[in-house]
Amino acid sequence: MSLIHNITTFTGLILLSAEFATAQSSPPGTPVAWYKSDQGLVTDGTNVTSWEDQIGSKHLDRVIGTPTFLTQSTASSEAPVLRFDGNDSLWIASSSLSYTGDRTIVVYARINDTNDGFLFDGSSNAGLSRAQIRSNQWQAGIQPSGNGDSADTVTGSVTTGQWQTHTFVFNQWWNSGNTSNDHTVYHYINGTLEHQYDTETNTGLAGLILAGNVAGQRNLNTDIAEVIVYDSALTSTQASDAHSYLSTKWGQPSDVPMSLASADTIQNSQMVLTTQAATYPLVALELNTTGTLSPFNLTSIQFDLAGTTDLQNISAVKIFTGSNPDFSGTADAVITSGLDSTLSVDLSHTLSEGTNAIWVAVQTQTPLSTGNLIDGRILGYTITGPQAGSYSPVNTDPDGALTVGSGVYAHVLRKGGDDGSSSYRIPALVTTNAGTLIAGFDVRWNHSGDLPANVDTAIMRSTDGGITWGPMQIIMDFDANEPGSSGNGVGDPALLVDRVTGRIWCAALWSFGNNGWAGSGPGLSAEDTGQYMLNYSDDDGLTWSTPQSITASIKDSSWNLYFQGPGKGICTRDGVLVFPSQYRDSSGVPRSNFIYSTDQGTTWHTAAPTIPSGSPWTTEAQIVELDSGDLLISMRNHDGRKERLWCTYSWDHETETIADGSWGTPWFDQNCPTVMASVQRHSSTLDGHPYSVILFSNPDNPSARSKMTIRASINEGQSWDYSRKIDDRPAAYSCMTTLPNGDIGILYETGDSSSIATLTFMRFPLSWLVGDTDSDEDGIPDFYEDTNVLDKNNAADATEDADQDGQNNHAEYLASTNAQDASSQLAMKQLNKTDSGLQLQWKSVPNKIYTLEYSSSLQQGSWLPVPGMENIRSNSVLSSLEIPQGNTPQGFYRIRAN
Structure with missing residues (x-):
């Protein structure tokens, strides 16, 4: 196989070979930041995650979308360049790169289409020095704060498909009256002055965004090879020299033929759950390529399941192609027979430049025995193209295997960079009436900060208990380009499942303009105050209604802000919908309460605050229904005590309704580093369980957001006698749910060095928590x-x-x-003959697994499981099954609790 000759790749960093580096001249003047695509690209596959400054530490390490690199033939060798496809950008904050005097930005770029977009802009309204394309014309200029999406002065015509040097000079000078600093803006193309003009606008460059603007809009479809930043105004001679340097070094970079760099096998070693049949990725063929011309086509892959303990654990093998496959979606191929032999699957998959992963996944079937292994090997593959032939990966059988167990299953659901978003925050998690998991969260496109910003509310669905997840769905989104909207964000979601109708509700805060936590004021309109938004799904989360504001019907107009939890709401046993909520009163003091609906969401009402005046101040809250019918609220406390605040809302359930309720005396309990937390009903004796359990999750560290821990209360939240730390790393917000089989699911923020680096899903049985x-x-x-x-x-x-x-x-x-x-006992209720067989009913416990057994004699040791009736999961206090005709010989039947 042909290897890459001029680019060395290791630990995700693309480095220039010494042969190429010494052949280049230097640019004019003294740059203050210098970005060269043949040095300093930090990558994940072909995705660029950072572009490192080659002079200092002004790294472009904030990503919007998925900028990529592609290998090009340059004037003297092959080297990578950055590609922005019109949805991407890279940027640095103003705190790291900021210049208020003379400045020059030189860019060697190729414009790929005639669409509008920004070549660069400041990343802060404090300094908007920029260059952009509108209506196939170059524009350059300086804008004051708030004009992030404004047009600038036309400086020349756009040429597409050719590499050019664009030099933009912002020369500051005192006006004739010595009253202010004005600027002259120069635009040079290939070293020749295209246009210059004077402007009275006096702002500098605060931060830097490539291929987008400060408003998170108008991304440009362009390839960029080099960017040089100066804190001086280059002269016309220096502009010419800059072009000479860049054109000599790069020439007209063009595509190169694809070359196969390496082939290896990737092994997945996670846990396979004994109780959850699902699709699990097993092994992958990883092919790394460079170049885009004459791409290879993968035509077949050969593998086996060597090392698997019991092939009966597998109902099918599935093949998925692509670097980020949806294992809950449609596979490229499905194999259900011959699993005990070497398997060869025909494919037609065109390889792309960079990392290509072809996954072999297994569909499990219950019952699975704890300790069993599921393993496999990638034996070979066939490609067509310039290097056509059959090959084997370097390592066909790396260490590791899937292990069947009943403990913890964990999966990173979202991380920065996924689907082009800078950050994901604020977990919400519910189980629908159909048993589907719905995970909700903020999509924080440009940065991890709170509203106001370009933020959408999104969900992901899992139909197999959180093992695999469908694609991200945006369910609330307002136009970020709307003037004066400050990103028009909507976030901080809370989800709620109506157990009566099955409708899934989502509540979120919409901030038009500066109407987030700090900026929102009194009033009811979107222009004055943040909006309490609701939408819903009636098809198990597949589609969602248009968001509607209920602010006018629930908010006191004197309050500065009113919005949901976040996290989740509940549906009480009598069908009342409850969203925990928070508000800032007319003095800006935060309070916790809830809204409720007694008519399945047609109208909503506002409950009294837990603490109407004085301290402590409280904000983000979650609510659980007690067995008594009262409500227990758990609140984020801001009095510096670093403990959680709790309170009970109660009423006479014989003669009153929720509208007549009142709050008891609040109490402090459990460590809390001033952060959102989750409280969840796991089980109740009222539903036929042998115990009542309430769960509570938060970082169990009063001094820092770390050590995510789950506690269990067996006395309705009065004490928390069982607990287990699930993650020792930094961690912040969390939201729990009870899965259909009784396992506990949690979606929480965590990361190795940051508490908000990922949204991670974890599930485990109650037995793992309580021991x-x-x-x-x-x-x-x-x-x-x-x-x-x-x-x-x-x-x-x-x-x-x-x-x-x-x-x-x-x-x-x-x-x-x-x-x-x-x-409460295991007992047969009925055994009736029907036209098609026998119908059996028995008293059961929800989530318990049973086996139907048969004996012809009642003799000890004569009882045998009825085929197909070995693992019957109950979901109520009365279960039934039908034994088909032909499977009902005369004899005796019994139900055994597994």
Whole structure:
């Protein structure tokens, strides 16, 4: 295979070979920042994540979209250049690059189409020195704060498809009255002055954006090879010299034929859940290429499942192509037979420059045995093109395998750069009536900061319990280009599932202009105050209604701001919809309360604040319904105490409604570094479970946002006797849900060095959280004994029958029934003959797994599972199944709790 000759790649950094570097002259003058695409590109595959300054540390390390590199044939060798496709930009903040006097920006670029866009701009309204294209004309100029999307003075015609040197000089001078600094703006193309003009606008350059503007708009479709920044005004001679340097070094870079650089196998080593059939990526063929001309076509791939413990764990093998495949979507190929042999799959996949991953994924089927391995090897592949032939990767069988287990499954759902967004924040997570997981979050396109900004609200769906996720869907989006809108952002989502109708609600804050936390004021209109927005989905999250503001019906007009949680809302047992909320009163003091609807969202009402005056101040809150029907609120507390604040909202449930409720006395409990947190109902005896459990998640560190921890309360939030740290790294916001099988799901912010670097999804069973300690070694874990009021230090109580229902306490534990409730028991209810077979009904526990067994004699050891009836999951207190005709020989049937 042919390797790259002039570019060395390692740890994501593209470096210039020494042979090429020494052949170049220098630009004129003394640059203060210098970006060369043949040096300093930090990459992830072909995506560029940073462009490092070759003079100092003014790195362009903030990314919008997915700028890429492509290898080009230059005047003397091959080298990468940056490609911005009209949706991308790279930038640096004004705190790192800022000049108020003379300045010059030189760019060697190729414009790829006639669409409007910015070649560069300042990244702060404090300094907007810029160059752009409008109506196929170059424009250059300086704009005051607030004119981020304004036009500038025309300086020349645009030429597409050719590499040119563009030199923009901003020369500052005192006007004739010595009253202000004016500027002369010069635009040189290929060293020749194209146009100059004077302007009275007096702002500098604050930060730098390539291929976009300060408003996050008008991205340019362009290729850029080099950018040189000066804190001086280049002369006409120097402008000519700059062009001579760049044209000599680069010439007219052009595409080069594709070359195969390397081929390897990537192994996935995550956990496969015993209780969740899903598609899991197993191994990938990774092909790295350079060049774009005459691209290769991958025509086949050969692999096997060597190392797999039990092939019965796999129902199908799927092939996915692309660098970021959607494993929940349609596969390129599906194989369901011959899994015990070498498999060859025909494909027709055109390779792109950079990293190409062809994934072999497995569709699992239950039951799976803990400890089983699922493994595979990439044995070979075939390509057509200049290097046509059959090859094998360097390593066909790297270390690792998928391991079947029942512990923790974790997945990074979103990270900066995904789908072209700079950052993702503010997790929301719910389980729909259909069992689908809906994850909501902010898409913070330009930076990680709060509103006002260019922010959208988005969701992702998972139909297999969070193992795989569908593509990101934007469900609330306002036009960021609207003048005066300051990005027109809408974010901080909270999701809610109406258990009565199945409708999924989303609440979010819309900031038109400066109407976020600090800037919003009194009033009800979008021009005056942030808007409390709602929309919904009636098809399990596939499509969403147009967002509507309910601000006028729920907000006191004197308040400065009113909006949701964020996180999630709840639907109470009697069908009332509740969104935890927060507001800033007329004095700017923050308070927590909630809004509610008793008519499935037709109208909404505002509850009283938990603390109407004085301190502590509270903001972001979450709510859970107690078994009593009262509401427990958990609030972010701002009094410096670094503890969570709790309060109960109650009313007489026999004679009153939620509108008649009132708040009790609040109390402090649990560490909290002043951050949003999540509270979630896991289970309740009212639903047939043997215990009632409430969960609470937040960073368990009073001094810093780190150590994400989940706690469990078995006494309705009065104490938190069980806890487990799930992540030791920096961590911030979180949101939990209960999965259809009873596992706990959490979406939380975390990262290695930043608490908001990723949105990570994790799921695990309650048993992993509470542990399996058995203090008296009687076969009953302490958690069950605590929740069922048994004595975990008395082994003799295992054989006792606390509720006198004929089943001892150990048998009740095995059946997951309540040892203190005689009506909670595993019992057959009916066995009826039907036209098609037999129908069986039994008393069950939600989320418990059962097996139907058959015996012809009732003899010990004669009971056998009925084929296909080994793992029946109940979702209610009464379950039924039908045994088809032909599968019902005369004999005896029983239900066994697994």
